[in-house]
Amino acid sequence: MFSSLGISLLGGCANVIPPCGAKTSPPSSELRNTKWELTRWNLPPNSNGEVRTRQIPQGEASNPIQITFDANGQRVSGSTGCNRFTAQLDEDTRGFTFSKITSTKMACTPQRNELENDFLYELNDYRSIVRNGDQLLMIGADRQVLSFTQRPNTSK
Numbered sequence: 001m002f003s004s005l006g007i008s009l010l011g012g013c014a015n016v017i018p019p020c021g022a023k024t025s026p027p028s029s030e031l032r033n034t035k036w037e038l039t040r041w042n043l044p045p046n047s048n049g050e051v052r053t054r055q056i057p058q059g060e061a062s063n064p065i066q067i068t069f070d071a072n073g074q075r076v077s078g079s080t081g082c083n084r085f086t087a088q089l090d091e092d093t094r095g096f097t098f099s100k101i102t103s104t105k106m107a108c109t110p111q112r113n114e115l116e117n118d119f120l121y122e123l124n125d126y127r128s129i130v131r132n133g134d135q136l137l138m139i140g141a142d143r144q145v146l147s148f149t150q151r152p153n154t155s156k
Contacts, residue, residue: 025095025129028073036136036148038065038119044143056115057081065119068153080116082108087123098123122146 041054067078077086085103128139134150
């Protein structure tokens with residue numbers, strides 16, 4: 001069901017992506033002490049309107065991309081699939097934004113470097129975050145949709 005929600009949102013991004021560079025999200029308090037794993041990455045539709053997906057690592061053995069929201073609602077941290085990252089959460093009436101994103105710089109394969117760079121770009125440039133239970137959609141200004149699934153947070 002959630003995949004169809006993601007596709008519906010992707011198809012109707014004009015209604016989902018806020019105008020003028022504004023960003024929207026749920027209040028950070030709704031995400032405190034939660035951990036999310038990237039489980040699907042939809043690219044913008046091609047010229048035939050077909051949704052394309054990007055290959056991503058999944059499962060603990062493959063070092064997946066993950067985001068963990070801290071208990072105070074002030075920071076996120078996680079894995080880019082190769083390196084670790086952290087960012088500050090800044091909150092206003094529309095929700096939160098990520099700022100001061102930093103990451104380690106370990107040597108990665110060229111494919112992981114590309115995936116990491118693209119993920120950090122999306123983290124910085126998203127336009128809307130939508131939560132639906134244990135699913136989280138991050139919708140980019142470029143119409144890419146990153147779908148995350150909630151995982152147990154052992155760092156509480």
